[in-house]
Amino acid sequence: MKEKKKIIVAITGASGSIYAKVLLDKLRMLSDQVAEVGVVMSDNAKDVWKYELGSDDYQHYPFTFYNKNDFMAPFASGSARFETMIVCPCSMGTLGRIAQGISSDLTTRAADVVLKERRKLVLVTRETPLSAIHTQNMHVVTQAGGIICPASPSFYSLPRTFEELAATVIDRVLSLCDIHIASYTWGTPQ
Numbered sequence: 001m002k003e004k005k006k007i008i009v010a011i012t013g014a015s016g017s018i019y020a021k022v023l024l025d026k027l028r029m030l031s032d033q034v035a036e037v038g039v040v041m042s043d044n045a046k047d048v049w050k051y052e053l054g055s056d057d058y059q060h061y062p063f064t065f066y067n068k069n070d071f072m073a074p075f076a077s078g079s080a081r082f083e084t085m086i087v088c089p090c091s092m093g094t095l096g097r098i099a100q101g102i103s104s105d106l107t108t109r110a111a112d113v114v115l116k117e118r119r120k121l122v123l124v125t126r127e128t129p130l131s132a133i134h135t136q137n138m139h140v141v142t143q144a145g146g147i148i149c150p151a152s153p154s155f156y157s158l159p160r161t162f163e164e165l166a167a168t169v170i171d172r173v174l175s176l177c178d179i180h181i182a183s184y185t186w187g188t189p190q
Contacts (some may be wrong), residue, residue: 002033003035004032004033004034004035004036005033005034005035005083005084005177005178005179006034006035006036006037006038006075006080006081006082006083006084007027007034007036007037007038007082007083007084007085007086007177008037008038008039008040008075008082008084008085008086008110008114009023009024009027009037009038009039009040009063009085009086009087009088010039010040010041010085010086010087010088010090010094010106010107010110010111011039011040011041011042011045011049011058011087011088011089012042012044012045012087012089012090012091012093012094012107013042013043013044013045013047013048013091014048014089014090014091014092014094014125014126014127015048015052015089015126016052016088016089016124016126016151017045017048017049017052017053017089018052018053018162018163018166019088019089019124019126019151019166019169019170020045020049020058020088020089021049021053021058021163021166022163022166022167022170023086023088023170023173023174024037024039024058024061024063026167026170026171026174026181027063028061028062028063030174030179030181033179033180034179036064036082037063037064038063038064038065038066038073038074038075038082039058039061039063039064039065039066040065040066040067040068040070040073040105040106040107040110041058041065041068042068042105042107043068044091046058066106067106068105068106068107069105069106070106071106071109073106073110075110075113076106076109076110076113077113078113078116078117082110082114082119083119083120084114084119084120084121084122084177084178085110085111085114085119085120085121085122086122086124086173086177087107087111087121087122087123087124088122088124088151088170088173089124089125089126089151090123090124090125090126091126091127092125092127092133092134092137094107094108094123095123095125095134095137095138095141096133096137098111098112098115098121098123098137098141098146099136099137099138099140099141099144100137100140111146115141115144115145115146118145120147120176120177120178121141121145121146121147122146122147122149122173122176122177123141123146123147123148123149124149124150124151124169124173125138125148125149125150125151126150126151147176149169149172149173149176151169152169153165153166153168153169154168154169155168156168167183168183171183
């Protein structure tokens with residue numbers, strides 16, 4: 001039997017709070033595969049969540065939340081053995097700081113740790129169109145071992161709600177993190 005994963009979720013102020021909500025909802029249901037979830041949110045992430053989702057229910061998840069400047073958080077060090085980090089949604093500013101190794105807050109420090117320890121980092125980027133700076137930063141993170149997974153939903157499963165549409169991205173993210181979840185597979189009859 002596989003050991004349960006310890007996962008870091010960082011939520012930045014990029015538009016797309018629905019992706020973070022669906023991710024947290026799914027992680028809450030995966031206790032058979034997930035031992036621990038540590039969450040860090042930027043101030044802008046909290047504001048965007050309230051604006052886009054009309055609530056502050058991020059506070060009600062059964063995970064440990066860390067202050068954005070808490071460098072004593074366990075995942076600020078490689079010795080804590082958090083194997084996976086998902087930044088969802090990931091702003092271009094956060095992407096740039098990660099690409100350049102600027103550990104100015106807990107999110108960027110944790111990403112730096114994950115990369116240096118050769119663990120799994122998935123950035124769910126949210127921006128369009130992309131500038132040459134954005135694509136260069138994506139290239140740098142990819143070369144360092146990170147995975148760029150743009151929040152580009154698919155329509156194969158004929159999603160009917162925003163949550164179902166966002167889940168097409170989040171299910172892919174969880175799959176990239178070696179977390180097994182029932183989701184639509186291309187060619188599967190409905």
